[in-house]
Amino acid sequence: MRGVAKAFGPTIALAGVDLEVAPGEVHALIGENGAGKSTLMKALAGAHQPDTGEMFLDGKPYTPDTPAAGRDAGVAMIYQELSLAPELTVAENIFLGIEPHIGPFLKLGEMRRRTKEALAQIGLDDLDPGAIVGTLSNAKQQLVEIARALIFDCRLLVLDEPTSSLTAKDIEKLFKLIRTLKSRGISIVYISHFLEEINEITDRFTVLRDGQTVGKGVTADTPTDQIIAMMVGRDVKDLYPRSERTPGEVVLEVSGLAGKLGLPANATLSLRRGEVLGVAGLMGAGRTEMARCIFGLDPVREGTIKVGGDPLMPRPDRGWKRGVGFLSEDRKTEGLATELSIADNTTLARLAGLGPAGLVTPGNQARACQPWIKKIPIKCFSAHAPVSSLSGGNQQKVAIARLLHADCDVLILDEPTRGIDVGSKAQVYKLIDDLAQGDPERGIAPKAVLMISSYLPELLGTCDRIQVMCRGVLGESHDIDKTDEHKIMMEATGAA
Amino acid sequence: MPDAVATQNQKDVLKTLIAILIKIAPFIGLIFVWLLFWSQLGSRFANVPTQTEILLQSTIIGIAALGATIIIIAGGIDLSVGSTIAMVSMVLAKILHSTSMSPTLAVVLGLLAAAACGLAIGAMVVGHVGRVVAVVVGLLAGMIWLPQQGLGLALSIPIGVVIAVGLWFLAGLTIRDLKLAPFIVTLGMMGIIRGLAKMVGVYGNEQASTQITPSRTTWIDKLNAFQNEGPFSFILSYFPISVLLFAGLAIAMALMLRFTKFGRHIYAIGSNEETARLCGVNIARTKILIYTLGIALAGVAGVLLFAKIGQGNATEAVGYELAVIAAVVIGGASLSGGEGSILGTVIGALIMQIVIVGCIKMDMDNYVQEIITGAIIVAAVALDQLRHRRPT
Amino acid sequence: MPDAVATQNQKDVLKTLIAILIKIAPFIGLIFVWLLFWSQLGSRFANVPTQTEILLQSTIIGIAALGATIIIIAGGIDLSVGSTIAMVSMVLAKILHSTSMSPTLAVVLGLLAAAACGLAIGAMVVGHVGRVVAVVVGLLAGMIWLPQQGLGLALSIPIGVVIAVGLWFLAGLTIRDLKLAPFIVTLGMMGIIRGLAKMVGVYGNEQASTQITPSRTTWIDKLNAFQNEGPFSFILSYFPISVLLFAGLAIAMALMLRFTKFGRHIYAIGSNEETARLCGVNIARTKILIYTLGIALAGVAGVLLFAKIGQGNATEAVGYELAVIAAVVIGGASLSGGEGSILGTVIGALIMQIVIVGCIKMDMDNYVQEIITGAIIVAAVALDQLRHRRPT
Amino acid sequence: LPGCGGGGNGAGDGKTLAFVPKSREHSFWLAVIRGAERAAEEKSVELIIQSPTQESDVAKQVDLVNLLRTEGADGLILAPLNDESLLRPAQEFGKPVVIMDSPLAGVVGEDFESFVGTENKAAGVLAGETLAAALGDNKKVVLLRYIEGSASTTQREEGFLESVGGIDGVEVISSNQYAGASVNSAQDKAATLADTIREAGGVFTPNQPSSIGMLNFLKNSGLAGEVEFVAFDASIKLVEGLVAGHVTAIVVQDPETMGYNAVMTMLDVLDGKEVEPHVDTGAIVVTQDNLTDPRVQSILLAYDQGIKEHLPAASE
């Protein structure tokens, strides 16, 4: 790809990118949120048409004008956002657009058989090809999507953040698969914000920043620090800042919590002002459900929740009023109202005090979120810009800004860094640290943070204590200096 | 570098210009249509009586469309609006005809009837189908079935209440949260409310009829009239009360949408209901309120219909639902929710009315009018789509 | 552990049971409604002529609903179906009345007219508004405006073609991909097609009329008749051709949806359009095909309307769009797309027709019929919702 | 199956008649139904009355007739919404058919036994003559039509145009606009045509909703009493307007008699008696002058008892 450029209205997503991928290599494409990685790959797959620039496949000019054209040329892509048809079966999803057929009729038997084969390759032997995709878990859906790329003979496979909702076990399987494909001479472009993954699986890398190529190299020869520096354009020292924290009184107490829908089965925790409590666990362990139960988004079967010593009958509006804020792991379907402005999204949970006599004025809404736009920071045109015009990472920051605007004492953060780049992650960690520490001089009390994450290094880096959830049961609390990744994984898999 | 700054400045100017254009685009459509008919008809069109007539004729659809706007912004839809308008006109006429109740009270009861329909629709949309059924069955038993069996109202009404309360709790225990798509609920309610409107003409009448003409003359009859006397004649001689009511309600609704929590919640629910729930918005209560208020506004339109035709008529306002939705959508609202404005709706209603009046004044055949109206709907939305494009 | 296994087995059995129940739920609704009227009416309802009459009377809405089913599964909607039915009846009548063309050819032309409307709607939905306008303007110029200016058709048609082609390219250069919501497009087309239907009665006629009664009798008139003679009388004496046509088309459509690429793509587009696009489904072409086919089926319903009332009538089939949507939705389809089936739609159409026939046989007042029909729509969808709950 | 009809409010000699009017909702039809029910009661026969929900739904009426065939009635009284479309269902009904109110395209004595009612065209002619006679110097007239495709009103409109067309000096200045199916739309249409109506000396509207809408407009615009206005079908509003001098004349049919005669004619047919091919129930012109006539009053009251309040005392 040479000099590829693409603009979406006023946003310049790509400003002339060069990328070269050799046959049979795994090539990492890295960069901050909004750097243009997904856009570049969509151009490659034919889902977007670049404004300028050229592409060559095996030395021949290549101009796919539809995803079908891209696929016919041997380019397969797994998109960042889940892209399955929830009402169709696994087999129908996998063969969507490339159904084997005689005349207008489908070859149902063949579809079924080849689906089984593809699923077996990624270790989903027991999944019924006739299962309706909408009923599967996120992780399984992600795997089905990977299977979709395996169903035809591709020469170039693009994986856009394939691991963002996979467990460690599934990631291992995926890597094994990638190696097999590589040995067959298939080229792979691998996009991820997890630099260990990049180090483990890729041969070479290209770094994008602000829609431009800012560096490339051989992965093994380049220290991680240097890659990060290329990505953010500066050094990121001290990724996980941790200032001196002095835990205060207990602000959130949960005991024997069980959800009506089955998860969590039993969760007990207590959280003090000025500390960060991490919750680790495997995908599907029920951490999200626990958070949703505490916040009143899922029904509670039994157990008690106390905030500031007084019982809380969980319900979102009561939560916000009592100073409990929740950040959803799924910003697309739950976290944000994307047609609405940044100001609306930030202030929605606390509209009080934004105008005279209980009213809300747009000016006040914008003024109220302006400080957070600066502080976090959110890259945007104006506070009145719709959230849909932001990149994924910046959208996530808007969702975080909501908790800050609401001035919560207890922040429940479910995967707060999912799908955001290293630079932004560092800012989020710094923010969490600042919150936990408070600012006595300016009269800002320390906050309590409950952080759910599937990414152990960040839990270990930011938290004071960690509790592990396994099959719906939340384990004992461990001080951060008395535990490590290995112990946590043992507990999470139920081996401990 | 200075070059870059200059380009940036130019860009900013361009952006501001485009932003302004986007804001005023519906106005442009309105002005375009107006000029079109002016160019064809000259002073036969551009005269005060015609313009007032356009305003006057747009009030019923217009006010109903104000209600539909908040429903559509919240991601809903209301197909029952025509039936509600007819029903309210019947309720009002029935009260004025058969009782000596004050007209003001009658109007209030008429609006309450509309609001009750809205409440029922909202309740079914948010999942309280069981409760709605409970109340309806209780009402039917207490007010119609038991009295028919010869029970006095003094006994039958308490029994009806007991039945309703019992079913309410039974429903709560068995089928909770049965959320229904508003399209379906209001499609069903369209028939039900129309039937109820006709029932009003049957209930307790010596002679069933779908029309009720009350014998009294009240202030309601003056709503559509130009008033050349009285203290407010300086304005009422130009604009009848119904036009002022339309304007007043439009302003009130616009302010409500822009400057109140409820208004912001309406947009939030339409844009992403899950997010609104997460942010502590009481979805069920807000939605019920939206439908109640929205359909109460259809009730206001029903009062105006009564004022206009001087009778309650259960077969009027057929098909208004689509005209109302057309007005809202021409005004820039999206049927998937989260977008729309009161100003847009008012302009949408006016555009439709100008086209109707203009076509008649041009003495067009009916079929030509139908084709043109249809084409205008498509064209207006196409233009709206164009201006929604992110400016390049 | 064995306990757990046993529980698991029990659960599996339960799940299978529930799965079966889910499959047959619409049937249960159908049977329930049927039994209800049987219990009330006994043999006045449960007799062969009445049952045949129910089938016969459900064919027009039913066949139109088959077309609407694929449109709704694909996430679209069609409000223009009533107008299309009327328009086809007019086209057919006009041809049979004014020319000596064979009836078969006339039917084909009528269906083509419907398909052309579908094509235009589909094209606008997928973004080719400019092209549709180009073709329409070209047609108008070549067939109506220029001949009116005194130009012979030999000259005016080529000029029309040139205009159309010119505009087509102009549109391609300026406004590409202006996608419009199907609700709006078909709302507009509802008026436009209705106007066109009336225009058929005006065009080249000494005396404009919204009804055309051809003087010839053709095979079309036999579509609704029981035939006690002829080679197929063994079946046609029980089921008129229109009923068989309904059954045949339903089977064909069901097979198409289940076993062809096109059918699966319809579900994929309704379920997640973006995914379908990324998987290389040609969205534009598929959608245009869906609307063309779906609305051509409304054309078939138009032919049956002609056969039933023996004339072309431009004011018939008003409001059918909502009856058609109701049938599809009662059959379990979701208006947000991705769900629905032909079997469900057939059952939905039959339920509606049974209710209508049953209410009439019970000698109910019109307003009671309206209320009951409305309630049935809501109830059917509520039940459907219940069965859609994920089994726990 | 025949004869096992439910309800059974004293089916004396066990006869059941199916009656399909155009509507069961507008006061005209309610009056027809009352007349029919009175006859049925007198003769102890049972009536099954069903009509389409929408007064313009021809296909629904075809369905209804076909369906009532399965009810095993002894005869069908039909007010066809469409003269062509109802022909076949009537032919296939298999039992005697009496047509009322609007004509059927068939042959009397073959496809049906008798036609009971007023020729709508004749009523339209009557309206035209009445209006023409009332016109002063200004001989321009406006016809605001009802809706497209409604047979009875179309015939009245044709009759009206035919009669005024034959009168010297009368000029029709608008006749291609439709009031629409509702009072509201009629009123809006009239208001939009205000300039044309102001220019005219007389207006005619062919049925009740269009007449009420026109009357409302005339009152609002101050034209009431200035422009001669011939309305069709009675209602409280129109009689009120007649008394107040806003309406010049109302052409009314005699719906109750029409209904009564239809049933009686059918019973004669069933008894094997000879019946007239056309039982004319007439149309009359109601003006201020004949408002006190008891016969006129009883016809008006058949439309709506509420009219009573607005009528002057009947003359003996």
Ligand SMILES: Nc1ncnc2c1ncn2[C@@H]1O[C@H](COP(=O)(O)OP(=O)(O)OP(=O)(O)O)[C@@H](O)[C@H]1O
């Ligand atoms: N459909 C679109 N419309 C408008 N802007 C877009 C669109 N898609 C992407 N953008 C913008 O283009 C830029 C690049 O986005 P892209 O999704 O390629 O980033 P990314 O590198 O994949 O980021 P992330 O790591 O968050 O996924 C961003 O500024 C984004 O806001």
Ligand SMILES: Nc1ncnc2c1ncn2[C@@H]1O[C@H](COP(=O)(O)OP(=O)(O)OP(=O)(O)O)[C@@H](O)[C@H]1O
């Ligand atoms: N809508 C749903 N329908 C059925 N099952 C669901 C649904 N959502 C979640 N589940 C199931 O609930 C379990 C827990 O879900 P989830 O993956 O959110 O857990 P988690 O512990 O929060 O994991 P993570 O936060 O890492 O995603 C999984 O087994 C999943 O399959």
Ligand SMILES: [Mg+2]
């Ligand atoms: Mg991306």
Ligand SMILES: [Mg+2]
């Ligand atoms: Mg989770």
